[in-house]
Amino acid sequence: MSAAPPSVEDVRAFGAPGRGAALDPPALAAEHVAFAYGARAVLRDVSLAVARGAMVALAGPNGSGKSTLLALLAGTRRAAAGAIAVGGRPIDDWERRALARTVAVVPQDTSVTFPYTVAEMVLMGRAPHRPPLGLEGGRDVAIAERVMDETGILHLAARRFTELSGGERQRVVVARALAQEPEILLLDEPTSHLDVRHAIEILELVAAVNGARGVTVVAVLHDLTSAALYFERIAFLRDGALVADGAPGAIVTAETIARVFDADVRVDVDAEGIPAIRPRRRS
Numbered sequence: 001m002s003a004a005p006p007s008v009e010d011v012r013a014f015g016a017p018g019r020g021a022a023l024d025p026p027a028l029a030a031e032h033v034a035f036a037y038g039a040r041a042v043l044r045d046v047s048l049a050v051a052r053g054a055m056v057a058l059a060g061p062n063g064s065g066k067s068t069l070l071a072l073l074a075g076t077r078r079a080a081a082g083a084i085a086v087g088g089r090p091i092d093d094w095e096r097r098a099l100a101r102t103v104a105v106v107p108q109d110t111s112v113t114f115p116y117t118v119a120e121m122v123l124m125g126r127a128p129h130r131p132p133l134g135l136e137g138g139r140d141v142a143i144a145e146r147v148m149d150e151t152g153i154l155h156l157a158a159r160r161f162t163e164l165s166g167g168e169r170q171r172v173v174v175a176r177a178l179a180q181e182p183e184i185l186l187l188d189e190p191t192s193h194l195d196v197r198h199a200i201e202i203l204e205l206v207a208a209v210n211g212a213r214g215v216t217v218v219a220v221l222h223d224l225t226s227a228a229l230y231f232e233r234i235a236f237l238r239d240g241a242l243v244a245d246g247a248p249g250a251i252v253t254a255e256t257i258a259r260v261f262d263a264d265v266r267v268d269v270d271a272e273g274i275p276a277i278r279p280r281r282r283s
Contacts, residue, residue, distance in 0.1 A: 025088025027052045027184050027216040028073050033082030035068050042068045044240045045082075052183075053214040055207070057227035060237035061261055066220045067108060067188050069237070073218065074105045074186050086184070100128035104182035108189050108220075110173050112161050119157040121172050122148055125179030144179050150205060151175040166193035174202060178209065185209070187219040191226070199223075203230045225276045228252050236260045249273045 028050040035043040043065045050056050058066040071077040072084055075091050084091040086103065094102075104125070112121070125147075126140040136144075148154040151171045156164065161172060170193050177185060185206070191199035207230050209215050221227045227234050228248035236244040236251070238260050244251055252275040257265045264280045 024052060025085070026050055027054070027087060028218065029083075029085040029088075030069065030072065030079075031083050031085075033069075033072055033079040033084065035065075035072060035077065035080050042240050043072075043079075046237070046240070046242050047082075048235060048242060048245070050216060050218055052216055053210070054233065055210050055217045055231045056219075057231040057234045058218065058220045058237065059222070059224060059227055059234055059260075064237040065240040066237055070105075070186050070188055070218065070220055074103055075099055076105070097128050101180065102182060103184045103186060104177035104180040106170075106174050106177045106185070106187040106190050108192070110169065115160045115162050117157065118148070118153055118159050118161055118164070118172050119144060121161050122153075122175045122179050125176040128180060143181065144175075147175045147178040150178070152201065167195060167198045170194055171198065171202065174205070182215060184216045184218070187217070189220050189222065191221070191223065199226070206230070224252060224257070228275045228277075248275055252277070 026049040028048075030046055030048045033043055033046050034041070046065070046069060048069070058069060060066055068077065072079050073086075075084070075086075075094070086094060086099065091099070122144045123136050123140060126136055126143065130136060130140065145154065145157075148157060151174055153168065153171050153175055156168060156172070161169065164172065170190065174187075174190060177187075187206070190202055190206070194202060203226055206217055206219070210217050217231075219227075219231070221231075224234075232247065233245070234248055234251055235242060236256065243260060244256050249269070252267060254265055254267050257263055257267070257277065264282075266278045266280055267275045268278065269275050
């Protein structure tokens with residue numbers, strides 16, 4: 001018999017003493033969530049709690065539900081069943097602008113047709129902090145300049161976003177999210193369009209923001225070696241279900257990778273206990 005859907009009170013209590021979590025409610029919580037596109041189930045009975053200040057990677061095969069789970073946590077999609085909470089409050093209780101000041105999202109793809117400059121794109125991240133239809137002030141400009149500098153795009157400030165390379169665009173979108181000054185940062189494959197150098201720079205930046213400001217980070221990643229290096233926890237999904245969840249050193253094993261991805265790999269662990277994944281050649 002399947003468990004009953006959690007009540008609002010269940011979600012408010014998620015993380016309370018006696019439920020196996022810290023006294024403070026988690027930054028994000030999903031309890032028994034399900035989602036479907038028409039008749040196709042994408043998520044099935046997924047429960048996940050993310051502590052404040054944590055860095056959690058979501059991994060799994062294509063179509064396993066990672067991006068959909070991220071969208072539910074962001075509030076851009078609504079669960080068909082179950083409950084989502086942000087900071088201990090049901091996500092439906094949040095006013096839209098207040099949620100945007102708390103949660104920032106870096107989507108997998110950003111399509112822009114109007115020729116905004118990079119500076120204008122980054123300043124869009126300040127919108128939740130301004131009155132409706134209000135213009136940006138000196139503090140908004142200063143924050144935008146700071147995050148452009150942090151993401152290495154300040155020299156591109158006057159360039160048109162539509163003229164940039166894929167990697168440059170991705171850094172602009174990350175800068176826009178950081179300009180929101182969020183408590184929670186959700187990233188959907190943030191390094192997918194970047195070369196090795198810029199992928200490392202983005203992950204280093206995200207880790208630095210987490211360390212310096214305590215920003216909670218949840219990211220969908222395909223590079224499991226990078227996930228193990230930069231994230232304290234990895235949650236694996238397959239066929240819409242959460243199948244493994246834990247610290248990289250304990251959970252990133254050849255057996256887990258075979259179970260989640262049907263892939264034959266070798267996992268080497270360095271002196272610091274960080275696993276690295278290598279495929280096994282079939283010939």
